Amino acid sequence: MSGDLVMALLVLLPLAGAITAFSFPRWGPRIGCGVALLTLALAVRAALDVLRQSPLTGSLGGWAVPLGIRLRVDGLSAILLLLLAIVGLFISIYSLQALGPARGTRGRAARYYWPLWLFLLAALNGMFLSADLFNLYVTLELSGLSAVALVALAGTKTALDSALRYLFVSLSGSLLYLMGVALLYGACGTLDFELLAGQVTGPPGWTAMALMTAGLMMKGALFPLHFWLPPAHSSAPAPVSAALSALVVKGSLYILLRLWFESAGGGLTQGTLQLLGACGAAAILWGSLQALVQERLKLLVAYSTVAQLGYLYLFFPLAAGGGVRVWTGGLIFLSAHAFAKAAMFLSAGNIIKAAGHDRINDLGGITRVLPVSVFTIGLAGISLVGLPPSAGFVGKWLLLGAGLQQGQWWWVATIIVGSMLSAAYMVRLLSHAFIRDGTATAWKAVSPGFEWSALAMAVAAFLLGFTAKLFESLLQGVVWIGGAQ
Amino acid sequence: MLSSFFTGCIIFFLREESHRLRTWLNMLGALLKLGLVMVLLRGVYHGESWQWSIPLGPGMTFALGADAISVMFVTLSTVLWLFTTIYAIGYLEGSPHRSRFFGFFSLCVSSTTGLALADNLLTFLVFYELLTVSTFPLVVHRGTEESMRAGKVYLAYTLGGGTLLLLAVAWLQSIAGPVSFTERGVLAHIAVEHRLELQVIFVLFIAALGVKSALIPLHGWLPRAMVAPAPVSSLLHAVAVVKAGAFGVVRLVYDVYGIETASNLGMLDPLAWLAGATIVYGSLRALFQDELKKRLAYSTVSQVSYIILGTAILGPLAAAGGIVHLVHQGIMKITLFFGAGNYAETLGVHRVSEMNGVGRRMPWTTAAFTVGALGMIGVPPMAGYISKYYLQQGAVQAGLGWVSLVLAASSLLNAAYFLPIIYRAWFLPSPDEWPEEHHFGRFETGWMLLVPPVFTAAMVVLAGILAEAPFSPLAFARIIAGEEFPP
Numbered sequence: 001m002s003g004d005l006v007m008a009l010l011v012l013l014p015l016a017g018a019i020t021a022f023s024f025p026r027w028g029p030r031i032g033c034g035v036a037l038l039t040l041a042l043a044v045r046a047a048l049d050v051l052r053q054s055p056l057t058g059s060l061g062g063w064a065v066p067l068g069i070r071l072r073v074d075g076l077s078a079i080l081l082l083l084l085a086i087v088g089l090f091i092s093i094y095s096l097q098a099l100g101p102a103r104g105t106r107g108r109a110a111r112y113y114w115p116l117w118l119f120l121l122a123a124l125n126g127m128f129l130s131a132d133l134f135n136l137y138v139t140l141e142l143s144g145l146s147a148v149a150l151v152a153l154a155g156t157k158t159a160l161d162s163a164l165r166y167l168f169v170s171l172s173g174s175l176l177y178l179m180g181v182a183l184l185y186g187a188c189g190t191l192d193f194e195l196l197a198g199q200v201t202g203p204p205g206w207t208a209m210a211l212m213t214a215g216l217m218m219k220g221a222l223f224p225l226h227f228w229l230p231p232a233h234s235s236a237p238a239p240v241s242a243a244l245s246a247l248v249v250k251g252s253l254y255i256l257l258r259l260w261f262e263s264a265g266g267g268l269t270q271g272t273l274q275l276l277g278a279c280g281a282a283a284i285l286w287g288s289l290q291a292l293v294q295e296r297l298k299l300l301v302a303y304s305t306v307a308q309l310g311y312l313y314l315f316f317p318l319a320a321g322g323g324v325r326v327w328t329g330g331l332i333f334l335s336a337h338a339f340a341k342a343a344m345f346l347s348a349g350n351i352i353k354a355a356g357h358d359r360i361n362d363l364g365g366i367t368r369v370l371p372v373s374v375f376t377i378g379l380a381g382i383s384l385v386g387l388p389p390s391a392g393f394v395g396k397w398l399l400l401g402a403g404l405q406q407g408q409w410w411w412v413a414t415i416i417v418g419s420m421l422s423a424a425y426m427v428r429l430l431s432h433a434f435i436r437d438g439t440a441t442a443w444k445a446v447s448p449g450f451e452w453s454a455l456a457m458a459v460a461a462f463l464l465g466f467t468a469k470l471f472e473s474l475l476q477g478v479v480w481i482g483g484a485q
Numbered sequence: 486m487l488s489s490f491f492t493g494c495i496i497f498f499l500r501e502e503s504h505r506l507r508t509w510l511n512m513l514g515a516l517l518k519l520g521l522v523m524v525l526l527r528g529v530y531h532g533e534s535w536q537w538s539i540p541l542g543p544g545m546t547f548a549l550g551a552d553a554i555s556v557m558f559v560t561l562s563t564v565l566w567l568f569t570t571i572y573a574i575g576y577l578e579g580s581p582h583r584s585r586f587f588g589f590f591s592l593c594v595s596s597t598t599g600l601a602l603a604d605n606l607l608t609f610l611v612f613y614e615l616l617t618v619s620t621f622p623l624v625v626h627r628g629t630e631e632s633m634r635a636g637k638v639y640l641a642y643t644l645g646g647g648t649l650l651l652l653a654v655a656w657l658q659s660i661a662g663p664v665s666f667t668e669r670g671v672l673a674h675i676a677v678e679h680r681l682e683l684q685v686i687f688v689l690f691i692a693a694l695g696v697k698s699a700l701i702p703l704h705g706w707l708p709r710a711m712v713a714p715a716p717v718s719s720l721l722h723a724v725a726v727v728k729a730g731a732f733g734v735v736r737l738v739y740d741v742y743g744i745e746t747a748s749n750l751g752m753l754d755p756l757a758w759l760a761g762a763t764i765v766y767g768s769l770r771a772l773f774q775d776e777l778k779k780r781l782a783y784s785t786v787s788q789v790s791y792i793i794l795g796t797a798i799l800g801p802l803a804a805a806g807g808i809v810h811l812v813h814q815g816i817m818k819i820t821l822f823f824g825a826g827n828y829a830e831t832l833g834v835h836r837v838s839e840m841n842g843v844g845r846r847m848p849w850t851t852a853a854f855t856v857g858a859l860g861m862i863g864v865p866p867m868a869g870y871i872s873k874y875y876l877q878q879g880a881v882q883a884g885l886g887w888v889s890l891v892l893a894a895s896s897l898l899n900a901a902y903f904l905p906i907i908y909r910a911w912f913l914p915s916p917d918e919w920p921e922e923h924h925f926g927r928f929e930t931g932w933m934l935l936v937p938p939v940f941t942a943a944m945v946v947l948a949g950i951l952a953e954a955p956f957s958p959l960a961f962a963r964i965i966a967g968e969e970f971p972p
Contacts, residue, residue: 389611394545397651400651416648416652420644420645420648431633
């Protein structure tokens with residue numbers, strides 16, 4: 001199988017799956033899991049290719065660059081493709097049971113879930129494969145729309161409200177981004193990342209960058225534009241929350257990384273990077289403090305996402321002078337968060353299923369009913385806090401090292417304070433809800449399949465740190481982050 | 486070398502509610518580990534050294550290794566673990582959540598082992614944090630409001646300390662590259678260039694490690710953590726947490742900075758003052774505690790600083806004294822806590838004022854307790870005497886008159902808070918009725934509760950009498966001190 005075919009299939013397969021699942025709802029679950037499995041195989045194949053002969057490129061329809069649409073996989077996209085495929089597979093397995101067959105009263109959610117979920121996968125795969133800004137706009141829009149629809153699937157009033165708000169944010173974010181793209185096209189005559197490199201200069205270039213960044217910050221829920229995230233992520237069904245927190249917000253981040261470091265490479269100023277870092281720092285502090293006072297489990301986890309995304313924006317000022325090591329740290333952190341957060345949302349889903357609510361204060365004694373889920377939350381929490389030897393620790397450690405080496409001690413201080421705050425909210429959650437014995441006894445049983453797929457992801461988040469070498473060698477081939485060809 | 490530690494870790498997580506199986510697994514793990522450690526001990530005594538490492542990421546290596554001091558610490562923790570396991574099985578007979586307890590219990594000992602065998606700062610950090618995480622469920626084991634509060638205080642202190650440690654390690658590595666533990670330190674060559682930074686980092690390290698080793702003003706969690714069950718207290722005090730802090734300080738001064746570099750940086754004198762202040766303060770507070778376990782807790786605060794004091798004084802004798810106290814304090818304090826646990830479990834006696842005449846009701850326990858207490862005071866020929874003697878000599882050698890004064894004052898205070906207990910126990914008439922008495926058949930208490938303290942008390946005496954023997958803790962401490970101070 002040639003590289004071109006692999007890349008094309010990564011997009012086409014989930015797309016075809018979505019259409020089939022929509023036409024034959026009864027087959028939805030089977031198609032979903034099958035496609036997720038095949039996507040994983042394709043992603044592994046692409047990553048292996050990148051390791052051997054980086055990077056992988058191909059043009060749709062055989063048209064050369066300025067005219068045709070180019071697809072490309074380099075180290076960065078390979079990592080994200082793999083992450084998406086693995087997390088996607090686990091979420092699919094979980095959904096298999098969570099949504100049940102597409103019949104009966106709960107049938108509507110199950111019927112539309114699978115097409116939308118596969119659509120989302122296709123859009124995100126497309127995003128990580130695209131090599132030009134307009135293609136990214138298309139995939140961004142597609143992923144946004146399917147995410148909104150997935151949130152609305154819960155069908156409750158709060159879910160619809162937050163889905164509507166999410167829709168508005170998503171559309172205005174995309175619109176800002178599109179304006180930037182148009183400006184850039186007018187100024188430079190191309191939208192290809194590599195061709196753009198070094199050309200983004202002057203007032204039009206910077207205005208475009210500002211517009212696109214603002215749009216992406218909106219969609220990426222960076223403080224102070226995070227307001228839509230907690231309600232949307234917490235009111236969606238469990239697998240959807242997991243997918244949104246683990247994967248969808250990372251899409252905007254990915255585009256920002258490409259935009260800032262690959263295209264605008266030469267012309268970056270420390271000032272703007274520091275500004276982005278400052279937003280990240282504010283997100284860490286604000287998100288953690290909010291998480292500390294939440295009364296509902298899913299809201300707590302959602303605010304923790306706001307905080308953890310902050311670290312990924314702290315990465316910007318650190319990455320500029322950091323080289324492969326910092327990028328390894330940043331991407332390990334990103335992946336660790338994806339796994340840990342998905343595990344947490346899925347476990348939260350189990351707890352809601354068993355208890356019928358997610359009020360933290362009334363969850364005492366749930367350890368006896370759902371020991372595996374509680375253990376999962378604990379394990380994922382260790383990675384989120386960044387206690388060694390979890391992957392969260394490895395990521396934080398590399399970022400800390402970079403901060404110290406570059407003398408940017410203010411970010412070091414932020415990371416330290418952020419870790420303590422996240423430890424505080426995790427301890428509050430675990431001790432409050434799980435160690436204490438509760439009075440309520442009317443728990444419903446939850447089938448073990450739910451618990452184990454969440455646990456598998458928490459274990460992955462814990463052990464991922466040991467694969468740092470793989471990350472490093474994948475990123476080694478990416479020239480614009482300082483790797484050797 | 487590793488197998489013990491991983492089996493310890495894994496087996497205990499898997500076992501079920503079944504009582505007998507768990508007991509056997511526990512004992513098997515403890516004995517297996519003891520055997521392996523004996524092999525290790527022999528090897529290191531004959532001058533071999535082991536190393537094992539895997540790369541973790543760019544600039545990060547996970548490395549384990551065995552040198553004299555780590556083997557000493559491992560042996561201590563393994564032997565005491567064996568006794569504590571026996572004791573805990575007897576102590577927790579029939580109480581709920583036992584599988585959770587033993588799971589975290591062995592995890593905790595595994596982290597202590599890892600801590601001892603860590604060969605570089607990063608690995609040390611990993612196990613240091615792991616230790617925090619695994620002891621928390623033990624502290625809150627009872628699940629009452631009070632223990633939850635104590636657990637939160639404990640976690641706030643130790644996680645804060647852990648974060649500081651993370652910062653210190655990361656900072657040091659950004660200056661000096663990956664730091665592995667080497668005799669006489671690795672930082673001498675950059676000491677002049679980065680003087681101020683290294684000083685700040687040293688302070689950070691001491692603040693981080695001082696939390697676990699309960700240096701003032703960071704000792705607040707220790708007396709509060711006394712709400713935990715007796716085996717946990719003994720584990721916290723004698724083997725794991727407090728010792729981890731003290732061991733970290735020893736490592737930091739000798740094997741990271743190197744004692745001469747640390748002294749050149751002007752960091753040892755403040756450290757010695759801090760340790761001296763902690764010794765006196767801990768003893769003074771202990772004097773006014775009526776609750777037996779709290780008195781022992783403050784006594785720990787005081788005694789652990791002997792180790793740090795010995796480390797902070799420049800000179801081979803003080804170093805040997807400090808290092809040997811690492812072991813001696815461990816066996817003495819564990820004896821005392823076993824004793825306190827027995828009183829509470831058998832008679833319901835929790836306070837010093839209730840201890841009149843316990844010697845007649847429980848002669849064996851009280852004898853063991855007395856040996857431990859006399860050792861703490863430093864009466865010859867107990868183990869404590871040896872450490873104090875060496876510390877005293879070291880202070881004289883280094884010409885630090887105030888240290889001798891501190892030691893003398895502390896011995897007096899030790900006597901002042903331990904002798905009344907012994908007096909009450911043996912010479913005052915016992916009350917007509919104990920607060921809550923249980924009978925255990927033939928012996929004064931359950932045999933599983935009785936054997937460990939008697940054995941550790943015997944060790945206290947033996948370590949003192951046989952101090953000159955080639956296999957005594959003192960001999961090992963001398964080897965280590967000899968490595969740090971080449972003639």
